[in-house]
Amino acid sequence: MHAGISNRGIDNPANAAEWALAEIVNQPHILKRAVDEIDRVVGKNRLVQQRDLSQLNYVRACAREAFRLHPVATFNIPHVSLSDVTVSGYFIPKGSHVLLSRLGLGRNPEAWDEPLKFRPDRHLNTGSQQPVQLTEPGLRFISFSTGRRGCPAAELGTEMTMMLLSRLLQGFNWSVPRGTSLLDHLQSKDAFSSPPLILHAGPRLPAHVYPMTS
Numbered sequence: 107m108h109a110g111i112s113n114r115g116i117d118n119p120a121n122a123a124e125w126a127l128a129e130i131v132n133q134p135h136i137l138k139r140a141v142d143e144i145d146r147v148v149g150k151n152r153l154v155q156q157r158d159l160s161q162l163n164y165v166r167a168c169a170r171e172a173f174r175l176h177p178v179a180t181f182n183i184p185h186v187s188l189s190d191v192t193v194s195g196y197f198i199p200k201g202s203h204v205l206l207s208r209l210g211l212g213r214n215p216e217a218w219d220e221p222l223k224f225r226p227d228r229h230l231n232t233g234s235q236q237p238v239q240l241t242e243p244g245l246r247f248i249s250f251s252t253g254r255r256g257c258p259a260a261e262l263g264t265e266m267t268m269m270l271l272s273r274l275l276q277g278f279n280w281s282v283p284r285g286t287s288l289l290d291h292l293q294s295k296d297a298f299s300s301p302p303l304i305l306h307a308g309p310r311l312p313a314h315v316y317p318m319t320s
């Protein structure tokens with residue numbers, strides 16, 4: 107189900123944050139680095155706010171890496187070519203149904219070093235003050251896609267994904283339940299075939315920080 111349109115889209119921030127969380131918890135040094143960043147930027151006495159998100163560059167890199175490695179679906183929504191066109195030497199006649207392989211792009215060994223490894227560092231812009239973007243206009247993977255039919259809500263989708271992931275990381279101590287493994291979840295090809303993610307969550311902030319419902 108898409109956060110914005112339910113009839114044709116399929117992406118959503120909850121899916122992106124869930125994959126990112128599974129990968130992060132699976133590698134404790136990445137979990138520590140992400141949580142340390144949040145503690146440094148935000149602290150433990152208030153929840154992450156929207157204004158913090160641009161400074162959480164390592165968490166942004168984790169979310170971007172989750173989009174690369176775990177597209178919500180194996181293929182992008184089909185598009186129909188309006189005219190004859192040649193792309194990278196391939197002739198595509200007018201009227202063709204064009205499907206981009208999201209799995210193939212994000213895991214392409216010609217574009218990505220060790221493509222099956224979850225390595226957020228690959229997205230950190232060394233020497234740049236700009237926040238890591240979750241969009242990929244070069245289509246080396248597909249998150250919000252690009253062009254005329256690309257997602258018009260990339261900025262909103264980025265903020266929602268980042269807010270959800272950051273607060274989950276900030277608010278809870280995560281662990282894998284004894285006797286279970288994340289491997290089945292992490293090795294599945296898309297959100298439709300993955301088993302549910304089961305983790306333990308314990309509070310990690312002072313009680314007054316959590317919103318109370320009366």
Ligand code: HEM
Nearest residue numbers: 109110115117118119183249250251255256257258259263
């Ligand atoms: C993590 C969050 C999101 C992701 C990864 C995402 C990704 C995408 C992708 C891949 C497409 C299809 C592009 C194509 O056809 O090639 C799309 C289309 C679209 N998205 Fe999103 N989206 C997200 C959130 C949202 C939200 C929050 C909204 C609205 C509030 C939204 C509104 C739309 C609309 C209206 C389209 C159709 C655009 C068109 O066909 O012209 N998306 N999105």
